[in-house]
Amino acid sequence: MDITNLKTPCFILDEAELVRNIREFDTALHSKFNKSFIGYSVKTNALPYVLRLAKDNGCYAEVVSYHEYSLALKVGFDKRHIIYNGPLKSKSTFLQAVGDGALVNVENWREIEWLRDLPKGRRYGIGIRLNINISKISPEDAACDDDDSRFGFSFESGEFQQALKKISSIGNIDVVGLHSHREPKTRSVSFYRHVISYVANIVSQCQLHLDYWDLGGGFFGIMSGKPTYQQYVDGFYEALPTSLRDVTIVVEPGNAIVASAFDYRMEVIDVKHHDGKIYVCTDGTRNDVDPFFRKTDYFKDFVLTNPKERPLADLPQVISGLSCLEYDRLFQLPAGSVALTPGDIIVFHRVGAYTMALSPLFIHYFPNVYVSSPSGLLLIRKEWNENNFIIGNNY
């Protein structure tokens, strides 16, 4: 298989890049913390091949639903190498995970009630998620005036303390973990330092004896001008009081591991002229690379047919997708750019995070996914067709 004749649209995973991201983050963590590990955020990109690479390179699976929990087990993660977060746990998978020694962070009251149903006669460790309001803890990193969170128990409201009391009243449950995930708009190092100072104070006031502290995700990947994994880790270390530097440090990166590892390729299929513009239609869709329709630009390249003798367009070019959504437009090229023509390929870089995991099955089903690996270019997910779509239906 050759990169120039892949069926478009398609994603391409760069295996070496994904592995490099994991190893560099892990090396940074271990430079400061003997006890530390990465929980790969499954929701960021749950492609089974990615999960298998994460597992083979020492990551735990960080899951936020009973579906993801079962998927992680199916892909082969050790049942103790799972971090189970979020409100979408089922009771049976919750009890199973706690019993199996996974890292389970309770998110709400019903999970605390479920703990009563664990077999008595042995002790269990549990983690708890703390509510983080970015505006209160690190206002310069807030996305708005009240950058609050739906998740975790709030110390300010007193519910965090009530939750601890309730857990301890059960008798055989120890709170051994703390989860403090928030995703600041800025992804700044100082945000994590502020969270650590805030949480450390609560750990001390509540006299918690932690085995692990899960700092969550929200980091930049390797990108010029952005903080490095090492700068984040140095920030954690400096902000942590000495008494807490022995606690196992967990991070849950998604974006920082997977974003840069994926490209997306689409091909120009047609060109039309009207309203003072050139409408360039491709066989891809914005649903695949920007499912929230919020990006203003992309890391992109063009692979042109006959690159040498290409005329320039005297009008702006609107690059659009194949779907019948009027707004499926990806970007515009100003007048004076190379005039795109059928057969040209547009390559989008750094599109591994919150893209294919969020694509709707609108008109066009999931595209082919290839991996470029030491064994060459291989198909790792075949394009979905009507048979995949119809599974489980009665009609």
Ligand SMILES: *Cc1c(COP(=O)(O)O)cnc(C)c1O
């Ligand atoms: C989404 C999420 C992450 C990953 O966030 P990134 O920005 O992709 O690093 C980690 N932990 C939890 C609990 C999450 O919900």
